[in-house]
Amino acid sequence: MKIGICDTTFARHDLATAAIDEIKQHVGNQQFIRRTVPGVKDLPVACKKLIEEGGCDIVMALGMPGPEKIDKNCAHEASTGLINAQLMTNTHILEVFVHEDEGTDQKDLKILADNRARSHAQNLVKMLFKPEKMRREAGKGMREGRPDVGPL
Amino acid sequence: MKIGICDTTFARHDLATAAIDEIKQHVGNQQFIRRTVPGVKDLPVACKKLIEEGGCDIVMALGMPGPEKIDKNCAHEASTGLINAQLMTNTHILEVFVHEDEGTDQKDLKILADNRARSHAQNLVKMLFKPEKMRREAGKGMREGRPDVGPL
Amino acid sequence: MKIGICDTTFARHDLATAAIDEIKQHVGNQQFIRRTVPGVKDLPVACKKLIEEGGCDIVMALGMPGPEKIDKNCAHEASTGLINAQLMTNTHILEVFVHEDEGTDQKDLKILADNRARSHAQNLVKMLFKPEKMRREAGKGMREGRPDVGPL
Amino acid sequence: MKIGICDTTFARHDLATAAIDEIKQHVGNQQFIRRTVPGVKDLPVACKKLIEEGGCDIVMALGMPGPEKIDKNCAHEASTGLINAQLMTNTHILEVFVHEDEGTDQKDLKILADNRARSHAQNLVKMLFKPEKMRREAGKGMREGRPDVGPL
């Protein structure tokens, strides 16, 4: 399997390294292609190119939108673009966004960012290699980067 | 008929099982293809793949967006993507979203979630097998998961 | 001319019957194709299918979004999808949405809904059969379902 | 050059006539194709048809969105559609929207509407016939319908 990993210079934590490390822990060495772009709005086309030009079977798009209203708009535009890129390629792109205002302080934010990247990396592993495991977790209130809330 | 059912691990109730059970009660065994993805933003491409790669005639996209502003944004982006996926395939995808803040408490939310999944499953049955029944309900103020409000 | 009429079971008034009646009053019998779907978010693909599979020359998309914030979001997503469906088919789809909170009471809302459906039906007649009449009304402050406000 | 002009019956001023008059004053008679549609949400497909079916080299899309929240939503959906129509055709569509709440009173609004239509018509002339003139105005704080604010 060929896995694309795309992150940004705007982010304040190296989400890509965490994600790749987590994937390797679960399924050993895979073929990775990494790209870094300036910000989250540059992710959609970069991910699409990883799929169409780089031949990736799945891609992770990692970013950390800022805390302001304008940053929220950027994140929304990026997310819309990432969904469109998936629809145009029939390929999953797992969006891993950590908003800067999600942490109680910088330390908490850093832990959250690392955990979320690893949690989504585990999702990628399940989607590629253990779809029956993901299906057993359907409706279980899973969360990425924070404790699961569980089913009702 | 081949029916796609796509749900999420983020959801806090097994909407897919309720939907499939309801369809079977009305029209017996059909060919189902189930997929589970992490969250609602992963649904659009998963549903499109069920149609284009899995050969489904119709798909249900089931999810439970969280209660926060950011969750509402995710739901909006997912809905936009689901509509685009339909337009690209000329195939209906019935969106079944239950927002976590729709329930008065967890018990009420669970009942609502189950009812809504079943109600949309009934819609699917009508659209596939009894379009004339759906047409007779045009303008009748039907609701999914809550009591119908009826016509003016 | 082949006219597509698509409405919903969510709506609380039979907008489609009003629209068809109005068209017939102005230009006699035309070839109509009717479809009913659950809600406004199901309209875009249904209308696109009426055009591409049903051969319709124009379509009316009729719906009554609810009064809550979430209903407004649904209406926005549906409208975006309806515009995309038009762009993908180079065919007009006249959107006829009546929001539940537009009426002063249920009676007023019902009258408004009926009037708006008929007013848009008149627009359809002009677009198909009397484009020069519509052009003479350019910039005239026309309104659908309420009195025209007129030019400045 | 073939110029498409598309306006609405919802608008309260004849923006199209102002725009055409202004173009003629600057570059004499051109080949114009006019279309009138009910509202701004009907503009995207109408403009796309002017390009793809009418052979227009450029189009003006003129409308006057109302003052309410719902009107702002319509304008947003229309603008999104107009940008999509341009991307699908590789052809410029100049959007000329005058919001009803932009004027201090009806008289001011009418003057603004007329001025803005003429100002965008001048832009069209520059884009088609004098691109070097438009380039010299880059970063100059030009405004349409109100006095230019100038560079910082």
Added chain:
Amino acid sequence: MKIGICDTTFARHDLATAAIDEIKQHVGNQQFIRRTVPGVKDLPVACKKLIEEGGCDIVMALGMPGPEKIDKNCAHEASTGLINAQLMTNTHILEVFVHEDEGTDQKDLKILADNRARSHAQNLVKMLFKPEKMRREAGKGMREGRPDVGPL
């Protein structure tokens, strides 16, 4: 390499000249194609044409949205269109937007605008000529036009 540069007459600073100057300082003379359009909503199709008709390998889209709510909407619509243009062409378009309300005063805004254009120009240089340098900056909290915030 062929670099497209697209800016607006609405902007209040000559962002394009700053960007081109910065690129030249880093990598000497390149082949530039410049286009100027009225406002940010005209950028998406102009950039797509620079790619598809002008043969550009990458494009910068420079604009200065105004401070009002309506200007924020325009910026959002333009950003969405710029992402779509990238997805349709598999080519990066670097968006350089400076909002008029970002500056503490006109002098600060002018400095910010010039710095941001130059900072994004440096990003372009890295993306085209030094991708390994951009990758080393992944997760480093880089900012354009303001001091970097650094990693957590």
